[in-house]
Amino acid sequence: MKQVTIKDIAELAGVAKSTVSRYLNGGSVGKATREKLDRVIRETNYEPNQFAQSLKSKQTKMIGVIVPRLDSYAASRTMMGIDERLTERGYQMLVVNTAQQTEREIEQLYNLAKQKVAGIIWLGTTVTDRHLEAIEVIQIPVLLIGQQHDNVHSLVYPDYEAAYALGREFTKWGHRDVVYVGVSEADIAVGQDRRDGFLKALHEADARVTVVQTTFKIEDAIPIGERLAKEIGSTSLIICATDNIALGVLKGLANQGISVPNDISVSGFGGYDFTEVLHPSITTIHLPYRRTGAKSADMMLQLLQGNDVPMKTFTIFELKVRESVDKLN
Numbered sequence: 227m228k229q230v231t232i233k234d235i236a237e238l239a240g241v242a243k244s245t246v247s248r249y250l251n252g253g254s255v256g257k258a259t260r261e262k263l264d265r266v267i268r269e270t271n272y273e274p275n276q277f278a279q280s281l282k283s284k285q286t287k288m289i290g291v292i293v294p295r296l297d298s299y300a301a302s303r304t305m306m307g308i309d310e311r312l313t314e315r316g317y318q319m320l321v322v323n324t325a326q327q328t329e330r331e332i333e334q335l336y337n338l339a340k341q342k343v344a345g346i347i348w349l350g351t352t353v354t355d356r357h358l359e360a361i362e363v364i365q366i367p368v369l370l371i372g373q374q375h376d377n378v379h380s381l382v383y384p385d386y387e388a389a390y391a392l393g394r395e396f397t398k399w400g401h402r403d404v405v406y407v408g409v410s411e412a413d414i415a416v417g418q419d420r421r422d423g424f425l426k427a428l429h430e431a432d433a434r435v436t437v438v439q440t441t442f443k444i445e446d447a448i449p450i451g452e453r454l455a456k457e458i459g460s461t462s463l464i465i466c467a468t469d470n471i472a473l474g475v476l477k478g479l480a481n482q483g484i485s486v487p488n489d490i491s492v493s494g495f496g497g498y499d500f501t502e503v504l505h506p507s508i509t510t511i512h513l514p515y516r517r518t519g520a521k522s523a524d525m526m527l528q529l530l531q532g533n534d535v536p537m538k539t540f541t542i543f544e545l546k547v548r549e550s551v552d553k554l555n
Contacts, residue, residue, distance in 0.1 A: 230272045231362060233377075239266045244529050247365040255532065287317045289526060290338030290346040294326045295442070299470070299498045300515050301349055304371065307519020308347060315527055317344070326351060332360050339364035345526045347371060351413045353378065367529040371522050372415055379529065380538050381522050385419035388511045388543040392493065393427025393465070395545065400554030401463040401491070402433045407440055407450060407475060408467040416442075420467050420495060436461075444474040451478020458490055462554060469494035469501050472508055476550075487552035497546055506549035513543055 232250070236243045239262045249255045249263050266272075289312055293301045309319045320343060324330035331350070335357070338346050345367040350357075353375045361368045361378060374380035396404070406424055411417045421437070428435050438454075440446050447466070451474060454464060466472035472494030476486060486492050486506055494501060497512025518541050528535050 230270045232365060233362070235263065235266055235270065235272055238270070239263050242532075242534065244367050244535075245532055247367070248532055250365060286342045286344060288320050288341070288343045289317055289523070290334075290341070290343040291319050291321045292324060292331060292334050292338070292346060292348045292350075293321060294324055294331075294349060294351050296323045298442070300372075300496060300513070303515035304349060304519040304522075307516040307521075308523045309519075311520040311523035315523070317523075317527070328352065328354065328356075332356050335360040335364060335368070339366055344530055345369070347522050347526055353414075367526060369522055369526050369529065371518065374414075374538055376537065378537075379525065379535055381518060381525060382538060382540050383415060383513050383518070384540050384543055385415045386423040388513075388545075389420045389423025389495070390427045391423075391543075392495075392511055392545060393424040394430075395547070396463060396465070396493070396551065397427060397431035397433060399551070401551075402431065403460045403462055404428055404433055405436045405438060405454060405461055405464045406467075407438045407447065407464060407471055409440065409442060409471075416467055424465055440471060440474075442468060442470060444470050444477070447471045447474025448478040448481070451475035451480075452482050453478075454490075455479045455482035455484045458484070461490060463491040463493065463551065465493050467495055469496040469498045469508060469510055472501070472510070472550075473504075476504075476508075486550055491551040493551050497544070502546070502548065508546075509548045509551040510546050511543050512546050514541060517541075 232243055232246045236246045241259060245255060291305060291308060295301055312319050322334045324334060347369050349371045350373040353373055358377055368378060370378045370380045372383060374382045408421045409417045425435060438450060440450055464475055466475055472492055475492055479486060484490060494508045494510040497510050501508040501510055525535050
């Protein structure tokens with residue numbers, strides 16, 4: 227017989243999963259809701275698992291934050307926004323690093339719950355069945371930033387739409403022979419959505435596109451820039467999935483005596499502050515990491531108060547047209 231979960235209880239009672247979790251953990255819910263949940267739980271013979279039962283004691287005013295890398299500009303700016311907003315509201319942030327390892331992400335979901343955090347903000351790279359199982363087991367609010375899943379509250383960057391918009395600009399400027407330097411498809415937002423947005427815009431303009439894969443590290447993009455410098459041919463533009471990759475490609479091109487944008491154009495994605503003061507300054511998409519962090523803290527506190535929060539919320543983006551991409555027409 228299929229084991230009843232809090233998702234089942236929520237659907238039968240017509241309430242949010244966060245409401246069921248709050249009820250099971252001794253939190254405040256309205257009288258009518260409590261009676262409805264009492265009835266559904268009694269009728270389904272629902273029994274919380276032992277791990278969830280151990281979390282029934284009062285939660286702390288601590289929010290766990292799971293980050294894939296501590297040396298990431300995006301992660302650091304996001305954490306600044308989270309910390310500032312939580313501090314204003316009397317909460318504290320407990321940060322754990324996973325070094326981009328899926329196993330450590332799953333472990334930290336359980337570990338943070340054991341430390342009685344009130345909720346978890348997760349800067350994710352991928353969502354697996356085991357992540358979802360952990361979130362189901364710990365029965366505390368989890369908010370995902372940067373990726374999305376139908377079963378997890380998600381605050382999402384419009385990666386596909388932003389990449390498509392920037393790609394359209396490049397084709398309007400006359401770029402028809404392009405190299406795209408991206409990352410693994412394991413990262414849905416950066417590895418798939420950004421790539422697909424650019425490719426759609428470029429293919430609509432009948433542009434020729436070569437796809438190259440690297441990592442998020444600047445040092446790994448340098449040799450790619452050096453290699454591309456020797457193979458420029460008719461290529462007019464190198465599009466990079468992140469600003470870090472763009473920095474590495476710029477360094478590699480410079481090592482081979484290639485001038486940007488005189489010999490070839492280079493673009494980034496992310497809008498890191500320092501890309502504006504470089505020479506050439508980098509044409510990119512600006513994503514509001516700090517404001518997104520603050521927004522995620524607001525959403526988490528709303529979840530903790532039992533308020534309705536959309537399962538998926540999108541942030542904004544802004545095109546930053548600068549010096550590194552030449553207009554050919």
